[in-house]
Amino acid sequence: MKTNTTTIKEIAILLGISTSTVSRALRGLPDIKPETRNAVARVAQELDYQPNQLAKNLVKSSTKTIGVIVPELNFHFFSSVLISIEEAALQAGYSVIICQTHESYLREVNQIENLVNSRVEGLIISLARDTTHYGHIEKLIRKKIPVVLFDRHSEELNISKVIVDNIKAAFEATEHLIQRGCKRLACLAGPLNLLISNERVQGFKNALEKYNLPFYPEYVSHGDFSKEHSMLQAFNLMNLPNPPDGILTISDRIGFAALHALKQRGIKIPEDIAMVSFNNEPFCNYFTPSVSSISQPIQEMGKEAVNLLLKQIENESPIPETIMLKTQLVVRESSMRKVEEN
Amino acid sequence: MKTNTTTIKEIAILLGISTSTVSRALRGLPDIKPETRNAVARVAQELDYQPNQLAKNLVKSSTKTIGVIVPELNFHFFSSVLISIEEAALQAGYSVIICQTHESYLREVNQIENLVNSRVEGLIISLARDTTHYGHIEKLIRKKIPVVLFDRHSEELNISKVIVDNIKAAFEATEHLIQRGCKRLACLAGPLNLLISNERVQGFKNALEKYNLPFYPEYVSHGDFSKEHSMLQAFNLMNLPNPPDGILTISDRIGFAALHALKQRGIKIPEDIAMVSFNNEPFCNYFTPSVSSISQPIQEMGKEAVNLLLKQIENESPIPETIMLKTQLVVRESSMRKVEEN
DNA sequence: AATTTTCCCGCAAACGATTGCAGTAACTAT
DNA sequence: ATAGTTACTGCAATCGTTTGCGGGAAAATT
Numbered sequence: 001m002k003t004n005t006t007t008i009k010e011i012a013i014l015l016g017i018s019t020s021t022v023s024r025a026l027r028g029l030p031d032i033k034p035e036t037r038n039a040v041a042r043v044a045q046e047l048d049y050q051p052n053q054l055a056k057n058l059v060k061s062s063t064k065t066i067g068v069i070v071p072e073l074n075f076h077f078f079s080s081v082l083i084s085i086e087e088a089a090l091q092a093g094y095s096v097i098i099c100q101t102h103e104s105y106l107r108e109v110n111q112i113e114n115l116v117n118s119r120v121e122g123l124i125i126s127l128a129r130d131t132t133h134y135g136h137i138e139k140l141i142r143k144k145i146p147v148v149l150f151d152r153h154s155e156e157l158n159i160s161k162v163i164v165d166n167i168k169a170a171f172e173a174t175e176h177l178i179q180r181g182c183k184r185l186a187c188l189a190g191p192l193n194l195l196i197s198n199e200r201v202q203g204f205k206n207a208l209e210k211y212n213l214p215f216y217p218e219y220v221s222h223g224d225f226s227k228e229h230s231m232l233q234a235f236n237l238m239n240l241p242n243p244p245d246g247i248l249t250i251s252d253r254i255g256f257a258a259l260h261a262l263k264q265r266g267i268k269i270p271e272d273i274a275m276v277s278f279n280n281e282p283f284c285n286y287f288t289p290s291v292s293s294i295s296q297p298i299q300e301m302g303k304e305a306v307n308l309l310l311k312q313i314e315n316e317s318p319i320p321e322t323i324m325l326k327t328q329l330v331v332r333e334s335s336m337r338k339v340e341e342n
Numbered sequence: 343m344k345t346n347t348t349t350i351k352e353i354a355i356l357l358g359i360s361t362s363t364v365s366r367a368l369r370g371l372p373d374i375k376p377e378t379r380n381a382v383a384r385v386a387q388e389l390d391y392q393p394n395q396l397a398k399n400l401v402k403s404s405t406k407t408i409g410v411i412v413p414e415l416n417f418h419f420f421s422s423v424l425i426s427i428e429e430a431a432l433q434a435g436y437s438v439i440i441c442q443t444h445e446s447y448l449r450e451v452n453q454i455e456n457l458v459n460s461r462v463e464g465l466i467i468s469l470a471r472d473t474t475h476y477g478h479i480e481k482l483i484r485k486k487i488p489v490v491l492f493d494r495h496s497e498e499l500n501i502s503k504v505i506v507d508n509i510k511a512a513f514e515a516t517e518h519l520i521q522r523g524c525k526r527l528a529c530l531a532g533p534l535n536l537l538i539s540n541e542r543v544q545g546f547k548n549a550l551e552k553y554n555l556p557f558y559p560e561y562v563s564h565g566d567f568s569k570e571h572s573m574l575q576a577f578n579l580m581n582l583p584n585p586p587d588g589i590l591t592i593s594d595r596i597g598f599a600a601l602h603a604l605k606q607r608g609i610k611i612p613e614d615i616a617m618v619s620f621n622n623e624p625f626c627n628y629f630t631p632s633v634s635s636i637s638q639p640i641q642e643m644g645k646e647a648v649n650l651l652l653k654q655i656e657n658e659s660p661i662p663e664t665i666m667l668k669t670q671l672v673v674r675e676s677s678m679r680k681v682e683e684n
Numbered sequence: 685a686a687t688t689t690t691c692c693c694g695c696a697a698a699c700g701a702t703t704g705c706a707g708t709a710a711c712t713a714t
Numbered sequence: 715a716t717a718g719t720t721a722c723t724g725c726a727a728t729c730g731t732t733t734g735c736g737g738g739a740a741a742a743t744t
Contacts, residue, residue, distance in 0.1 A: 359693075359694085360693070360694045360695075361694090362693075362694065362695080362696095363692085363693055363694075366693090372691095373691070373692060373693075374691095374692070374693085375691080375692060375693085378692080378693085397699090399699095400698095400699050400700070400701090401698070401699045402699085403699065403700095
């Protein structure tokens with residue numbers, strides 16, 4: 001389909017002037033006689049001229065665009081961070097291109113390549129589940145393309161990132177469960193190679209250790225965030241000879257599904273089993289019982305990621321910076337057991 | 343920050359050949375001696391050459407990109423359709439740029455303009471809540487830029503769209519409530535000027551009419567999908583002298599919040615009030631009671647939207663086509679009242 | 685040996701803008 | 715009247731590719 005777009009040249013010919021004059025007139029540069037300026041404006045209006053961004057970008061070799069890559073658009077956490085990223089970028093005069101990897105390493109590599117070829121000026125990335133080696137990211141650094149990681153990062157990468165203290169957050173959540181009287185604690189985790197999942201498990205372990213509670217490996221199970229996996233994880237926990245009386249789930253996606261599974265088995269929450277989850281999605285409030293969850297600073301996360309990126313883009317400061325934001329445990333019914341005084 | 347990218351020219355100079363030869367060699371065109379081809383490949387590899395997509399697009403005046411505009415990335419329905427849109431586009435060799443309007447008309451206009459200036463080859467749009475006149479869309483048609491609307495459309499626009507029969511869907515849901523013994527039916531709707539909301543209300547009315555049930559205007563209330571609005575809508579309904587015994591909500595976002603509000607008031611669902619909602623988000627299963635909801639063909643919707651768009655892009659067929667997809671009522675606990683035989 | 689064919693490759697224009705520099709006309713100052 | 719400004723505008727190169735056309739050398743055909 002041939003879309004007829006008018007160019008600067010057509011305007012120039014129509015008015016019998018040069019393209020440079022038209023260009024300058026349209027952009028409000030000085031040194032243009034008012035009459036010419038008006039004439040140009042008029043004709044541009046009539047022909048509904050729209051500048052070709054591609055040409056513009058090519059000559060200025062600047063796109064004022066940043067690329068954002070997330071595992072899944074569908075996850076409430078990511079779509080929310082995206083909103084704040086876009087907001088912050090827009091304010092700084094940048095637009096964003098959003099891509100998703102569907103947790104696939106190959107797709108991540110592809111998407112990054114595409115964005116780089118399209119000359120985005122920087123990238124904000126949350127790594128895919130399947131990403132276990134980081135050559136593609138290191139290549140970006142070598143090429144001096146600004147990159148910021150958020151949430152799903154890697155310790156191997158010495159690079160700017162904005163994250164939360166997952167270990168501490170999980171520790172606090174577990175501690176809370178212990179203080180509510182839980183003795184046999186379980187943890188429903190994500191994929192085995194996912195750093196943030198492992199960090200949260202670590203925090204879980206730390207809390208057990210501090211309170212001298214035993215750690216049983218079979219009380220920690222891994223899944224892929226899907227409803228099916230998560231419910232299975234919960235069922236398996238129930239089928240153990242000595243089921244847990246407190247569960248930490250490292251994501252609301254897992255938590256909600258697990259809650260569903262437990263309720264299906266007629267287990268009373270929080271009396272039989274208390275629960276704390278991660279992310280504090282709005283739905284936590286809606287469930288019966290409402291779900292205690294660790295709130296992530298979504299707004300800030302997006303804003304800081306953009307800030308870090310812009311700093312790299314504009315100040316050519318390649319010194320990697322890590323911003324660690326605070327989480328907050330929001331206690332609701334699912335963990336509010338009555339605890340006998342002693 | 344100056345990112346040093348290698349160009350075709352540098353390769354050419356390094357090898358003492360012309361840029362055209364390099365270009366052809368890299369793209370595997372014929373008429374290139376194997377040795378030159380290899381040499382080019384080698385040097386390109388060494389210098390980590392990445393073609394400049396901007397330049398490419400400019401000369402080919404084709405970007406193989408489509409733009410998608412949705413009101414809010416955060417809505418499960420939209421992010422899900424986006425996934426299937428991206429999938430379908432990718433398969434056809436197109437990439438997608440995703441934008442959100444946050445329900446604002448001005449932003450919609452802006453985003454469209456940007457995308458057009460960036461020379462996307464077509465647009466898939468779900469209109470913003472605040473969009474009440476359609477000059478910006480009509481302009482696209484005048485300029486022969488392929489456009490497809492989905493979900494949030496407008497009757498004023500004679501243009502390709504993929505939608506569902508909202509009237510029929512709401513009718514069936516309401517009929518179901520009536521068949522489960524509801525006599526006083528209410529409807530929690532969205533913004534007043536939102537077509538799909540009004541269509542659903544219309545279907546609601548149609549069912550009342552068919553079954554000779556009275557329609558009270560105060561039983562239909564409008565909100566903006568927010569938790570606060572939706573809960574308020576529900577509370578207002580409860581405060582009526584003669585509260586309803588059946589509620590249709592035109593979106594799960596409203597439905598979940600309403601359910602929460604009703605439960606807060608100690609109302610038994612479905613015994614006191616039965617409920618059916620719209621969209622069949624995965625969470626419907628998780629609630630207590632689980633929520634009956636009308637399932638939208640999300641996958642298909644995305645796929646068909648892309649198909650319609652590609653048809654316009656590639657076949658220059660500007661004949662508007664409307665694809666109406668089937669919904670399905672998924673009955674769960676929230677509407678399963680015991681109904682006495684008679 | 686002359687002609688044709690095949691194989692490679694380069695020149696230069698094009699895509700649609702921006703921009704440094706130069707040039708002309710009008711206006712001001714001497 | 716001449717020199718010096720000032721106000722505008724155009725030329726041409728540039729960004730990094732692609733592509734039609736033409737041409738020379740080698741190989742094949744007569």
